[in-house]
Amino acid sequence: MKNRLVISVLLCFAAAAAADDLFAPLALPLPAGSSVTGVPSAQYWQQQVDYQINAELKPASATINATGQIHYQNNSPQTLTALWFELPLNRFLPDSISTALHGKGLGAAGLQQIRFSADNKELTLLRQDTFYRVSLAEPLLPGQRASLNVSWQLQLPERTDPRRPRAGVERFSDGSSIFGVALWFPRAVAFTDEGWALSPFIKDAEFATEQGNYQVNISLPAEYLLLATGELTNPEQVLTEAQYRAWQQQGSAQLLMPELLVPELLMPKSGDGTASKTWQFSATQVRDFAFAAGNKLIWQTEQLNINGRWQRLNVAYPDNGRWLWHKYALASTRHSVIELSEYFGEFPFKTMNVVNIGGIGMEYPGITFVGFRGPDAAINGPAPAYSRTEKHDVLGGIMHEVAHSYFPMLVNTDERHEGFFDEGIVSFLAYLLEQRWSTDFQSFYGDPKDVGAVMQQAAYAAPVRRADHFSAKLDSHYHVPAVAWVILRQHLIGPELFDATLRDFVGHWRGKRAKFADIIRFFHAETGLDLHWFWRGWFYSANHVDLALANVSSDDGTLTVTVDNRGGIVMPFQLKLTFADGSMTERRLPVDIWRLNNQQATVRFALAASMPVSTELMVLADAELSNNQLTEVDRLIN
Structure with a gap:
């Protein structure tokens, strides 16, 4: 019994030591589709789900009537007896989990009715909150x-x-409206090695979807302009003469004011006697389909030749005086697309649409909604007063949403479980875009200077957590991960190697579903760096950086500096010693100095000279700067 007790105590001690080892390898999942080098394995598979949809938008009632065909290709090794689909707008229904948690808001939205069939036989449906299980008549092998x-x-x-929809209608006093239409059709739930992605959509955790091809026809009143995912295949039928001329121009931006968007008189009539038209779109291998429509939108369109390919840019915003959009929207979209094309290579979409709809910021393939608007002033009048924050909200909002064209639109991530993955990288990319726009850009995410105070807050939680499971989503999923990527690029790996590594990762996972564990493994394999301490501290913990000078002492010509790790995240640091004669000694210490003791590091200088009059500690993202310097007076007092 005594020997067993000793062994038990030793095992507990070893387990505790391992738990405290911030440099230990992370226990990362390795599904069949992934590999130890972070690239897709030979066993990788994903489902293919293609859609053909005919839809009618009725602006007066803000309703959609639609029919469609869904072609589901089972590329998995599993036989399926049912398929799962999601209608995220069902979270606004009175009996949803979201309504129970967040209240009824302005009323119900979501499905009024739905019916699935195959071979003229109705299929059995089971609704589970925002999900529908469709039972198949025959097993799908x-x-x-x-x-x-x-x-x-x-x-x-x-x-x-107030429940912050990701889609909806904005109405104006003159009777005009803008529709941001997303999450509007039964989207196939992701099916992977881990099974169906059936975590309910409550509010903040976003989406896990399948790739597919889309043929979508959308009918609506003729006075509405419509922008959507994919390519418009019948422009000559739905655009007015002025619109079509602008559409065909290459190499120059075209501005169309609402008075030029009056529909032609010879439009087909809808059932209620109003003129209508049907827009046709085609999209290839995208994870979703969304569109926007408005009857008094200002529309700016431009075709750019980027890397030998014509790229169409569309921005649209309301005509009741949105001055910042008129001046900066197309310019910032152009800047983002050009810079990202240079960074990653070919831009993922031939057409990029950016639409201003108040209060909604959300990304979809080839189209994004940006909610920031700026001052309400006539675009042809004098420049209105606006704050620096208002301007940079518009610019930064556009850059962030355009950057989503790569994560999760090209590298298809599971946003509901790993929202920090796409939002963190996109916030990092937006930071690069913002700083390239202007070095004094007021970047809200990505600057290491102020992140320590954010990470010290009681509400801050580790980024590796579902968005619906904590209150400070913007800090944990956007700002802190963006800072982490900035530090990794600019201070730990170096811009050249980092950029090549991220570019190669995107190339390997283009059109596929990547996990956060994949990018960790890929960066390790490509850079040769052991970064487990970095991912553990910045993504898997709620710790922060706070390194403190604890003591400076001298003994037999050796100067000893002791540095405490008070915040929990280990980091490389620099020491600067200043002596009475004005001479200085500096030393950069790699993060490996913390390997023997995660809590305290000891640095020794072989110096025969006197004690320094000042010792300074410099470290990135430090939350508490007051403990980063020790002077001779400090030592005498202590």
């Missing part, structure tokens, strides 16, 4: 394809709903 017919009616939410 590996390699087989199922075709389903679907019809549905949907009520869109008001964009002013």
Whole structure:
């Protein structure tokens, strides 16, 4: 019994020591589709889900009537007896989990009815909150394809709903409106090595979807301009003469004011006697489809030749005096697309649409909604007063959303479980775009200087957590991960090697679903650096950086400096010693100095000279600067 007790105590001690080892390898998941080098394995697979949809938007009631065909290709090794789809707008229904948690808001939105069928036989549905399970008439074997017919009616939410919709309608006093239409059709739930992604959509954790091809026809009143995912395939049928001329121009920006968007008189009539038109779009291998429509939008369009390919840029915003959008929206979109094309290579979408709809900021393939607007002033009048923050909100909001074209639109991440992954990298990319726009840009995410105070807050939680599971999402999923990527690029790896590594990662996972563990393994394999301490501190913990000078002493010509780790995250640091004669000694210490003791590091200088009059500690993202300097007076007092 005594020997067993000793062994037990030793094992507990070893386990505690391992738990305290900030340099120990992380226990990362390794599903069949991933590899130890962070690239897709030979066993990688993903489902293919193609859509053909005919939809009608009715602006007066903010409803959509639609029918479609869904072609589901089972590329998994599993036989499927049912398929799962999600309608995220069902979170606004009275009986949803989200309504129970967040209240009823401005009223119900979501599905009014839905019906699935195959071979003229209705299929059984089971609703689980925002999800629907569709039972198949016959099992879908590996390699087989199922075709389903679907019809549905949907009520869109008001964009002013306090539950913060990711889509909806904005109405103006003159009777005009803007529709941001997303999450509007039954989207196939991601099916992976880990099974169906069935975590409910409550509010903040976003989406996990499949890749597919889309053919979408959208009918609506003729006075509405419509921008959408993919390529407009019938521009000559739906654009006015002025619009079509602008559409065809290459190499120069075109501005179309609302008075030039009056529909032609010879439009086909809808059932209620109003003129209508049908817009046709085609999109290839995208994870979603969204569109925006407005009947008094200012539209700026431009075609750029980037790397030998014509790239179309569209920005649209309301005509009731949105001065900052008129001046900066197209310019910042152009800046983002050009810079990202140089960084990663070919831009993922031939058409990039940026639409201003108040209060909604959300990304979709080839189209994004940006909620920041700026001052309400006539675009042809005198420059209005506006703050630096208002301007940079518009610029930064556009840059951030355009950067989402790569994460998660190209590298298809699971936003619901790993929201910090795409939002962190995109906030980092936006920081680069902002600083390249202007070195004095007021960047809200990515600057290491002020992040320590954020990480010290009681509400701050480790980034590796679902967005619905904590209150400080903007800090944990945007700002802190962005700072971490900035530090990794500019101070730990170096811009040249970092940029090449991230570019190669995007190349390997283009059009595929990557996990955060994949990028960790890839950076280790490509850079040759052991970065487990970095990921553990910045992503898997709620710690912060606070290194403190604890003591400076001298003994037999050796100067000893003791540095305490008070915040929990180990970091490389620099020491600067200043002596009475004005001479200085500096030393940079790698992060490895913390390997023997995570809590305290000892640095020795072989000096025969006197004690320094000042010792200074310099470290990135330090939360408490008051403990970074010790003077001769400090030592005498202590």
